[in-house]
Amino acid sequence: MISKTQKPKNTRAHWPGFGSINQQQNNMEHKYKIPKNLLSKGNTNAKTSKNSLKTFILYLAPHKQNDKQINICPMASKGCATACLFTAGRGKFSNVQNARINKTNFYIYDKELFILKLAGEIIKETNKAKKNNEKIAFRLNGTSDIDFIYLLQKYASLNIEDLKENAVFYDYTKILGKIRKYKDHLNYHLTFSRAEDNNSVSIAALNDGANVSIVFRDGLPRYWRGYKVIDGDTSDILMIYNKNVVLGLKAKGDAKKDKTGFVVDAVNPI
Numbered sequence: 001m002i003s004k005t006q007k008p009k010n011t012r013a014h015w016p017g018f019g020s021i022n023q024q025q026n027n028m029e030h031k032y033k034i035p036k037n038l039l040s041k042g043n044t045n046a047k048t049s050k051n052s053l054k055t056f057i058l059y060l061a062p063h064k065q066n067d068k069q070i071n072i073c074p075m076a077s078k079g080c081a082t083a084c085l086f087t088a089g090r091g092k093f094s095n096v097q098n099a100r101i102n103k104t105n106f107y108i109y110d111k112e113l114f115i116l117k118l119a120g121e122i123i124k125e126t127n128k129a130k131k132n133n134e135k136i137a138f139r140l141n142g143t144s145d146i147d148f149i150y151l152l153q154k155y156a157s158l159n160i161e162d163l164k165e166n167a168v169f170y171d172y173t174k175i176l177g178k179i180r181k182y183k184d185h186l187n188y189h190l191t192f193s194r195a196e197d198n199n200s201v202s203i204a205a206l207n208d209g210a211n212v213s214i215v216f217r218d219g220l221p222r223y224w225r226g227y228k229v230i231d232g233d234t235s236d237i238l239m240i241y242n243k244n245v246v247l248g249l250k251a252k253g254d255a256k257k258d259k260t261g262f263v264v265d266a267v268n269p270i
């Protein structure tokens with residue numbers, strides 16, 4: 001466990017989470033404010049609220065929805081960008097969207113400070129969990145596809161394996177390289193997200209032993225390409241306990257109207 005007295009190796013004077021970021025350090029030039037918290041509690045999300053572990057999520061504005069139009073989901077497909085969770089649940093409210101765009105601009109314009117603040121929040125919540133003898137979960141890519149595990153190590157000298165007794169991390173990704181990179185990680189679990197343009201990569205991920213999430217319409221099939229389909233809507237952390245299965249998700253929000261092939265027909269799956 002990282003203690004309050006431990007300092008990151010880098011030279012930034014701030015060590016967020018231990019009370020040193022001044023909320024007034026907002027960058028007016030780039031029009032973003034440093035938010036009080038980057039992480040949201042999972043109980044505000046219909047699916048993560050079903051998790052058996054208390055969960056914290058980082059929601060950014062996906063794809064290119066930031067001032068610089070930098071794509072933070074490099075492998076996003078047309079279908080997934082349209083059907084993205086950003087338009088479902090609380091994400092449909094403009095104040096929620098603006099808060100997520102603000103956080104994304106903070107990330108884009110000052111990545112190092114953003115990551116230091118994120119590391120501080122992760123450590124603070126993990127220390128609380130340790131005190132309460134609990135285990136908690138973090139999903140850092142709620143609506144993005146960034147290698148935060150690498151960035152936490154790089155900018156905050158935080159190796160999440162040091163938190164494994166009390167914290168587990170999980171994410172969805174469309175980057176097969178990330179799935180392979182973290183395949184044997186102790187407390188980071190990744191699921192490959194199928195979309196209309198990566199069907200063959202999804203099969204490669206399954207053949208590699210990974211989990212794959214697929215959005216289906218009209219129910220869930222029992223098997224997809226020979227791999228067992230489990231109901232991925234019952235909880236968001238099934239990937240921690242199930243290996244080499246399809247996490248079947250029912251089409252919701254804008255996904256119900258999908259015509260791109262992002263949503264798979266459960267009766268006649270491709």
Ligand code: SF4
Nearest residue numbers: 073080081084143144
């Ligand atoms: S990659 Fe994920 S977060 Fe990004 S647009 Fe697609 S569904 Fe949304």
